[in-house]
Amino acid sequence: MKVGILSGKGGTGKTTVSASLAAVVPSCQYIDCDVEEPNGAIFLKPELKEKSPVKVLVPEIDMTKCNFCGLCAKACQFNAIAVVKDKVLVFPEICHHCGACKIACPNDAILEVERTIGVVEANEDGTFLQGKLDVGEPISIPIINELKKHIKEDRFVILDCPPGASCAVVNSIEGCDYCVLIAEPTPFGLHDIKIAVQLVKNMGIPFGVVLNKASNDNRSIHHFCQSEGIEILMAIPFSKEIAEGYSKGILPVEINDLWNEKFKKLYEKIEGGAHK
Amino acid sequence: MLVAISSKGNSMECMMDPRFGRAEYFIIADTDTMEFEVVENAAAVAGGGAGITSGQLMIDKDVQAVITGNIGPNAMSVLAAANIEIYRGVSASVKENVEKLNKGLLEEISKTVPPHSGING
Numbered sequence: 001m002k003v004g005i006l007s008g009k010g011g012t013g014k015t016t017v018s019a020s021l022a023a024v025v026p027s028c029q030y031i032d033c034d035v036e037e038p039n040g041a042i043f044l045k046p047e048l049k050e051k052s053p054v055k056v057l058v059p060e061i062d063m064t065k066c067n068f069c070g071l072c073a074k075a076c077q078f079n080a081i082a083v084v085k086d087k088v089l090v091f092p093e094i095c096h097h098c099g100a101c102k103i104a105c106p107n108d109a110i111l112e113v114e115r116t117i118g119v120v121e122a123n124e125d126g127t128f129l130q131g132k133l134d135v136g137e138p139i140s141i142p143i144i145n146e147l148k149k150h151i152k153e154d155r156f157v158i159l160d161c162p163p164g165a166s167c168a169v170v171n172s173i174e175g176c177d178y179c180v181l182i183a184e185p186t187p188f189g190l191h192d193i194k195i196a197v198q199l200v201k202n203m204g205i206p207f208g209v210v211l212n213k214a215s216n217d218n219r220s221i222h223h224f225c226q227s228e229g230i231e232i233l234m235a236i237p238f239s240k241e242i243a244e245g246y247s248k249g250i251l252p253v254e255i256n257d258l259w260n261e262k263f264k265k266l267y268e269k270i271e272g273g274a275h276k
Numbered sequence: 277m278l279v280a281i282s283s284k285g286n287s288m289e290c291m292m293d294p295r296f297g298r299a300e301y302f303i304i305a306d307t308d309t310m311e312f313e314v315v316e317n318a319a320a321v322a323g324g325g326a327g328i329t330s331g332q333l334m335i336d337k338d339v340q341a342v343i344t345g346n347i348g349p350n351a352m353s354v355l356a357a358a359n360i361e362i363y364r365g366v367s368a369s370v371k372e373n374v375e376k377l378n379k380g381l382l383e384e385i386s387k388t389v390p391p392h393s394g395i396n397g
Contacts (some may be wrong), residue, residue, distance in 0.1 A: 030282075073332055076325075077327065078323070078324055078325055078330045079319065079322055079324065079325025079329040079332075080325055080328070082328050082329075082331055082332045082335070082354045082357075083335075084335055084354060084357040084358040085330070085335070085358060087357050087358075089328075089353060089354055089357055091325065091328055091350055091353075094324055094325045094328070094350070138324075149363075158306075
């Protein structure tokens, strides 16, 4: 089964929870879809042996065939082409690789050429994968798509998602059997978890919440979940011990057996929640 | 000559919009006769590539110069490729900016601002 770990707000603990699950669930697969800043590897310390570049197709103009009609620029929904009298300017970073310009060109003057935008890295048995988007590249979806091609369907697969609730997250959790939403009890945390809840509801994916940095001073997430009938699968307290471990790349499950047990219970709840 | 001014409104009396790619309107004025055309800028709300499309609009409208506040790198590439001159306008009406251009009081822009500077601006 595939479980997506998302949050809306960044810095709530997606990777802490994802990597902890990866550490306690036997023979699972961990995929870091946060390709702008993958950091699961800091905790899980895999030996990354496989590296393959991720390439996309972008237009290149055959100037011997182009008659500057401008239909390619009009067809482009992303404004990546400008036709200037006797020149055609292509902006590859803005291109979304849809191929509409090639279809629109009546003179067959558009070739598609490969462009590398990042890399997918894996350990030897493919149980740890991460994508890295090259610095300056704005579109992460092709890398997430490439990562998802390597999903081992017969395993418990953990998809550690990017922050937010936009395309990259939608793409990461598409096809998941269950989602875990990580929330922190702050006004921003509450605001963003509401957006994440809307997203998973719209996509029809069963889900539960893990409350991180929980404190009795602020019970806003409890109240929200109670009123919406959302199950809080687990609460991780606002703890100096966990924060200190984190700062050294040590997971809660490595600190003591209590957390090991708690994350095993979380795993059982996720399995249960997905098969309801 | 035909000059396009990024504008916050649809007349010569409206303030110049300091943003190029995401300006709401362009006023395309004839600097000799002061006749003008108002063009709504569809790229003002584009998801991305606003500067490129606004630049394309200048080419399609056959303007020879642009007056605006700031210009981003992609818009600059498009305008430069078409040899369109770019002038830094002042915070005043479209009409005053055209008059200043006619008197040679506007400086030509050769440097861009970073991408996305005009968003929420």
